[in-house]
Amino acid sequence: MKQVALVAFMFGAFSAGSAFAAGGREIVLQGTDAVPACSSCHGVKGTGNPDMPSARLAGLNAGYIIRQLDSFADGSRKNDTMGPVAVALSETERKAVAAYYAGLPAPKAAAAARDASKIAAGAAFARMGDWSRGIPGCSQCHGPDGSGVGALVPRLTGQSAEYIEAQLKAWRAGTRKDDPMGLMGGIARKLDKTEIASVAAYYAAAPNVPAASLGKALTKTSSSGSGKTATFVPPPDSAIPDNDFGKMVRLGENIFRDTQRYAAQYVGNTLNCQNCHLDGGRMADSSPLWAAFGEYPAYRSKNKHVNSYAERLQGCFRYSMNGKVPALGSETLLALEAYSFFLAQGAPVGVDMPGRGYPALKKSAKPFDYARGEKVYKRSCALCHGANGDGQKSADGLSVFPALWGAGSFNWGAGMGNIKNAAAFIKANMPFSQSGTLTEQEAWDVAAFVDSHERPQDPRFTGSVAETRTKYHNGATWMYGRTVNGALLGAHSPPSGRR
Amino acid sequence: MKQVALVAFMFGAFSAGSAFAAGGREIVLQGTDAVPACSSCHGVKGTGNPDMPSARLAGLNAGYIIRQLDSFADGSRKNDTMGPVAVALSETERKAVAAYYAGLPAPKAAAAARDASKIAAGAAFARMGDWSRGIPGCSQCHGPDGSGVGALVPRLTGQSAEYIEAQLKAWRAGTRKDDPMGLMGGIARKLDKTEIASVAAYYAAAPNVPAASLGKALTKTSSSGSGKTATFVPPPDSAIPDNDFGKMVRLGENIFRDTQRYAAQYVGNTLNCQNCHLDGGRMADSSPLWAAFGEYPAYRSKNKHVNSYAERLQGCFRYSMNGKVPALGSETLLALEAYSFFLAQGAPVGVDMPGRGYPALKKSAKPFDYARGEKVYKRSCALCHGANGDGQKSADGLSVFPALWGAGSFNWGAGMGNIKNAAAFIKANMPFSQSGTLTEQEAWDVAAFVDSHERPQDPRFTGSVAETRTKYHNGATWMYGRTVNGALLGAHSPPSGRR
Numbered sequence: 001m002k003q004v005a006l007v008a009f010m011f012g013a014f015s016a017g018s019a020f021a022a023g024g025r026e027i028v029l030q031g032t033d034a035v036p037a038c039s040s041c042h043g044v045k046g047t048g049n050p051d052m053p054s055a056r057l058a059g060l061n062a063g064y065i066i067r068q069l070d071s072f073a074d075g076s077r078k079n080d081t082m083g084p085v086a087v088a089l090s091e092t093e094r095k096a097v098a099a100y101y102a103g104l105p106a107p108k109a110a111a112a113a114r115d116a117s118k119i120a121a122g123a124a125f126a127r128m129g130d131w132s133r134g135i136p137g138c139s140q141c142h143g144p145d146g147s148g149v150g151a152l153v154p155r156l157t158g159q160s161a162e163y164i165e166a167q168l169k170a171w172r173a174g175t176r177k178d179d180p181m182g183l184m185g186g187i188a189r190k191l192d193k194t195e196i197a198s199v200a201a202y203y204a205a206a207p208n209v210p211a212a213s214l215g216k217a218l219t220k221t222s223s224s225g226s227g228k229t230a231t232f233v234p235p236p237d238s239a240i241p242d243n244d245f246g247k248m249v250r251l252g253e254n255i256f257r258d259t260q261r262y263a264a265q266y267v268g269n270t271l272n273c274q275n276c277h278l279d280g281g282r283m284a285d286s287s288p289l290w291a292a293f294g295e296y297p298a299y300r301s302k303n304k305h306v307n308s309y310a311e312r313l314q315g316c317f318r319y320s321m322n323g324k325v326p327a328l329g330s331e332t333l334l335a336l337e338a339y340s341f342f343l344a345q346g347a348p349v350g351v352d353m354p355g356r357g358y359p360a361l362k363k364s365a366k367p368f369d370y371a372r373g374e375k376v377y378k379r380s381c382a383l384c385h386g387a388n389g390d391g392q393k394s395a396d397g398l399s400v401f402p403a404l405w406g407a408g409s410f411n412w413g414a415g416m417g418n419i420k421n422a423a424a425f426i427k428a429n430m431p432f433s434q435s436g437t438l439t440e441q442e443a444w445d446v447a448a449f450v451d452s453h454e455r456p457q458d459p460r461f462t463g464s465v466a467e468t469r470t471k472y473h474n475g476a477t478w479m480y481g482r483t484v485n486g487a488l489l490g491a492h493s494p495p496s497g498r499r
Numbered sequence: 500m501k502q503v504a505l506v507a508f509m510f511g512a513f514s515a516g517s518a519f520a521a522g523g524r525e526i527v528l529q530g531t532d533a534v535p536a537c538s539s540c541h542g543v544k545g546t547g548n549p550d551m552p553s554a555r556l557a558g559l560n561a562g563y564i565i566r567q568l569d570s571f572a573d574g575s576r577k578n579d580t581m582g583p584v585a586v587a588l589s590e591t592e593r594k595a596v597a598a599y600y601a602g603l604p605a606p607k608a609a610a611a612a613r614d615a616s617k618i619a620a621g622a623a624f625a626r627m628g629d630w631s632r633g634i635p636g637c638s639q640c641h642g643p644d645g646s647g648v649g650a651l652v653p654r655l656t657g658q659s660a661e662y663i664e665a666q667l668k669a670w671r672a673g674t675r676k677d678d679p680m681g682l683m684g685g686i687a688r689k690l691d692k693t694e695i696a697s698v699a700a701y702y703a704a705a706p707n708v709p710a711a712s713l714g715k716a717l718t719k720t721s722s723s724g725s726g727k728t729a730t731f732v733p734p735p736d737s738a739i740p741d742n743d744f745g746k747m748v749r750l751g752e753n754i755f756r757d758t759q760r761y762a763a764q765y766v767g768n769t770l771n772c773q774n775c776h777l778d779g780g781r782m783a784d785s786s787p788l789w790a791a792f793g794e795y796p797a798y799r800s801k802n803k804h805v806n807s808y809a810e811r812l813q814g815c816f817r818y819s820m821n822g823k824v825p826a827l828g829s830e831t832l833l834a835l836e837a838y839s840f841f842l843a844q845g846a847p848v849g850v851d852m853p854g855r856g857y858p859a860l861k862k863s864a865k866p867f868d869y870a871r872g873e874k875v876y877k878r879s880c881a882l883c884h885g886a887n888g889d890g891q892k893s894a895d896g897l898s899v900f901p902a903l904w905g906a907g908s909f910n911w912g913a914g915m916g917n918i919k920n921a922a923a924f925i926k927a928n929m930p931f932s933q934s935g936t937l938t939e940q941e942a943w944d945v946a947a948f949v950d951s952h953e954r955p956q957d958p959r960f961t962g963s964v965a966e967t968r969t970k971y972h973n974g975a976t977w978m979y980g981r982t983v984n985g986a987l988l989g990a991h992s993p994p995s996g997r998r
Contacts, residue, residue, distance in 0.1 A: 243798065244803075244804070245796075245805055248796065248805040293848065294793075294848055296840070297747065297833060297837040297840050299743045299744040299747075304743075305743070306743065306747040306833060306837055308809065308833055308836055310828075311828070328809075329807075329809075329810070329827045334796060334805060334807055337807055338796040338805055341796050341848060341849060342849070344848040344849065345849035346847050346848065347847065347848050348846065348847055348848075349792065349793055349840060349843040349845065349847075349848060350840060350843065350844035351844070
C-alpha cells in the first residue's frame with residue numbers, strides 16, 4: 001500500500017510540479033508552523049474519519065480540493081476547523097496539499113455494505129432521484145459510477161456515509177454554498193432526511209453494493225417533473241415485475257439511462273438516451289417515452305413513410321447517438337420498446353398527450369443571435385458541457401455531461417441540430433435541474449450558438465453540402481450549409497467518435 | 500352473344516347431362532304445356548327484369564336454382580307466380596332449367612354505377628356490416644367478390660338492385676324463409692331500409708364500382724359486437740385519415756380482411772385474418788386487435804421470450820396462416836401494426852381490456868367427446884365449412900369459408916389446434932352471426948371433433964411426433980400425438996397448401 005502511495009505520489013509530483021507535491025506531503029503528515037497536520041483529521045492515507053466526520057481526500061480531484069480550501073478560506077463553506085486552516089495555508093501550500101491527496105489511491109469503498117434495504121433505496125435514488133420534486137439522480141452529475149467529474153463534481157464512492165450526510169445537510173442549511181450555479185444547494189434543499197441517509201449509505205458502500213439491490217427499491221412514483229405540463233404519471237420502477245418480461249424492461253431502462261455501457265456497440269458519441277429524455281424518459285416536456293410509445297406507427301416527414309416504434313428508435317441511434325442502427329428484432333430495440341411500453345402503461349394509444357415532445361417555443365422576438373447565445377452558454381452551460389462543447393466524463397472514464405458539438409456529439413441529421421428543437425428542449429429542461437430559468441430569447445440564442453458549431457456529418461450526406469442542405473436542412477432554423485465564422489458548416493465535419 | 504350462349508349451353512349440357520340441358524333450353528324459351536316460358540319474365544339471356552323485379556338467373560349455381568324451385572314448390576319461398584310454376588315442373592324439368600341457366604354467362608354488372616354515395620355506402624356495408632347490431636358484411640358469405648358459394652350462397656353481382664331489395668325485404672318480412680340455419684332471415688331482420696337500398700345498389704353495380712368509393716363511406720361506429728363484454732369501441736373506418744398514414748392503415752385493413760389477396764405470398768392455407776378475429780379485428784371476445792395492440796411487448800410462454808407486436812404478428816402467419824413469415828420491417832407487418840394501432844386509438848397501454856382474446860370456458864361438465872362433437876358439426880358447422888372440413892370458395896375462386904382441418908387449414912402449431920382455445924372461440928363466435936346458440940358442452944365437443952383431424956405439421960416438428968407433443972402439445976386439450984380412429988395425429992400431416 002505504501003509502495004502504491006509512493007508511486008502515486010511520484011506521478012502526482014511529476015504532473016503537478018515536484019515543489020508542490022513534496023511540500024504537500026510534509027504539510028499533510030506534519031503540518032506547518034501555522035496549521036496542524038492534515039492527517040490528524042483526514043488520516044495518513046487520506047481516508048477521512050467518519051466519527052468527526054471528516055472527508056476522505058485520497059484520490060479526490062486536486063482542483064476540487066483546491067476549490068474547497070478556497071471556499072473554506074473565503075467563508076462560502078463554513079467550518080470552524082477548516083476555516084482558519086485554509087486561511088493559514090498559502091496558495092502554493094493549498095495546491096501542494098491538494099496534489100498530494102489527489103495522488104493517493106481512492107479507497108474502493110468507505111464501508112462494507114450492511115443495511116441492505118437502506119443501501120438499495122439509496123442506490124435507486126442516486127440513479128433516479130425524484131423528478132416529481134425536481135430532484136435529479138446524483139449519478140447524473142457525479143457519474144454513473146459516482147467517480148466525479150474533474151474539479152467540478154467530487155467523487156462520492158469511498159466517502160463515508162457520515163461525511164456525505166453532513167455535507168448534504170450543510171447544503172440544505174445553507175452553511176455550505178460554494179456550488180457553481182447553486183446547483184447542489186438547489187437540490188439539497190429538496191431532500192428529506194431519509195433520502196439523505198440512504199444516499200449517503202449507498203455511496204459509502206459503493207461500488208461494493210450487491211447487484212441485486214440496485215435499481216429496485218424505489219417505491220415512490222417518480223413522476224413527470226415539477227412544474228411540467230403533464231397529467232400522466234408513469235408507473236414507478238418498483239412496479240417492474242420480477243419475471244422475464246421485467247428483466248427485459250430493466251435492460252431497456254439500463255440501456256436508456258446508461259447507453260454508453262449497455263448499448264456501446266451502437267453508440268458513436270458521448271451521449272446517453274436520457275440526455276435528451278430526462279429522468280430516464282419519464283419527464284414531461286422532455287420527449288417522455290410514455291407519450292411517444294403510443295404514437296406509433298406514425299408517418300414521419302423525416303423519412304417520408306410510416307415508421308414503427310422500433311424504426312423510430314433506430315433513428316435515434318443513427319442520428320442522435322451518431323451510431324450504428326440496431327437491427328429490427330435485436331434485443332437492444334426490444335428492450336427499449338419494452339421499457340417504453342412499461343412506462344406507458346395506462347396511457348391511451350394514439351392520443352397526443354400533454355407533456356409529449358418539447359413544448360414549442362414562440363418565434364423569438366429578436367432573431368436568434370450567435371454572440372448573445374455565446375454569453376448564455378458561458379454563463380449557464382459551459383460548466384457542465386465544457387467551454388468547447390465537448391462534454392465531460394467521470395474520473396473513471398464514463399460519459400456524464402454530453403458533448404454538444406464536435407466529434408463526440410449528435411450528428412447533423414439529429415433533430416437537435418435544428419435550432420427550433422434545441423431551443424424548445426433547452427427552455428423546458430436546461431440548465432439541468434434549473435429548468436425555467438432561461439428566457440425564451442436566451443433559449444433561442446444559446447440553441448443557435450450550439451447549433452452553429454461543426455459536428456459529425458449527416459449520414460444522408462449526398463456528397464454535396466449544398467444539396468444535403470436543400471434536401472434535409474432547408475429551413476431558417478438549420479445552420480447546416482451556412483457559413484459561420486468563415487467556415488461552411490457541414491463541410492468540415494469531424495470524424496465521429498466516442499472521444 | 501348468341502354464339503357465346505350456345506357454347507355455354509353446350510358445355511352446360513355436357514357437364515349436366517344433355518337430356519336435362521336440352522329440355523331446359525326448351526322450357527326456358529318456349530315453356531311446357533303447364534308453365535309459360537321462363538324467358539317471359541327472366542329474359543332470353545336470363546338477365547332478369549328489374550321492373551318486376553325478377554331474378555337474373557344467368558350464371559347462377561345450378562344447385563342454388565334447384566333449391567329455389569324446391570322452395571317455391573314447398574312454399575318456404577312464397578311467390579304467386581313462381582309457386583304454381585315450380586309445382587308444375589317435374590324434378591327432371593327443374594334440373595334441366597337450372598342447368599341451362601347456370602350455363603349462361605353471368606352479366607358483369609346489372610346496372611351502371613350511378614348514385615356514387617349510395618354505392619359507396621353499400622360497398623362499405625357489404626364489406627363490414629355493422630357488428631354492433633350483429634350484422635356481418637355480406638361479403639363474409641357471398642365472397643369478397645360477391646360471386647357466391649356453391650349451391651349455398653348465390654352470386655349477388657349482376658343481380659338488379661330492385662330484385663336484391665325485394666328479396667331482402669322478403670327475408671325480413673318472413674315471406675321467404677328457405678335459408679339454411681335461418682342465417683339470412685336472422686340478418687335481414689336487423690337491416691334498415693337505407694342499408695338494404697345501398698347494399699342492393701352496390702351489388703347491382705359491382706364489380707364496376709369506382710375503386711375510390713370502396714371501403715370509405717361507413718360513418719357509423721362499427722363496434723364490438725352485440726351482447727359482448729367489451730366496453731371499448733374502436734374508431735370507425737371513416738376516421739381513417741386521408742394521408743400516407745391512412746393509406747397504411749387501409750392496407751392493413753385490406754390485409755386483415757382479405758389476407759388471401761393482400762398478403763398472398765405469406766399465406767399457406769385458405770384463411771383470412773378475420774376468420775378468427777371477426778369484424779376485421781373489431782369484435783370483442785374474438786381476439787380484437789384493439790385489445791391486443793396495447794399488450795405488447797409481452798413475454799409469451801409459446802416461444803419463451805419477450806415478443807414485440809410485430810413478432811406476435813409473425814406468429815400468426817407461421818402457425819394460423821400456415822405460411823411464410825413476413826420480415827420485420829416489411830410493409831405487410833407495418834400495415835397490420837398500423838391498422839391495429841388505429842383500432843386501438845384511445846385504448847390504454849398495458850391494460851387487460853374486457854373483450855380481449857376469447858372468454859375462457861369453464862371445464863366441460865362431461866369430458867369433451869368426438870362423437871357428440873361430430874353431431875354438432877354436422878348440424879351447425881358443415882353448411883359453411885364443408886362436410887370434410889375443407890371450407891368453401893366463391894364461384895370465382897376466392898376463399899370464403901375457411902378450412903378447419905386438412906391441407907387448407909391452420910397447422911398444428913396454431914393456438915386453434917388447442918381444444919381449449921377452439922372451444923372458447925366457437926362458444927363466443929360461432930355459428931357465424933348466430934353466436935351464443937351453442938352450449939358450452941357443445942362448444943367443447945365440436946372443438947374436440949375439429950381438432951381431432953389431421954392438419955399441416957407443426958413447423959417446430961422435431962422429427963418425432965411423440966417428442967413434438969412433449970415439447971409443444973403436452974396437455975389434455977391437445978390432440979396432437981394422440982391416436983384417433985386408428986391414426987396417430989401429427990404422423991400423417993398433409994402437405995400444406997391453399998388447396
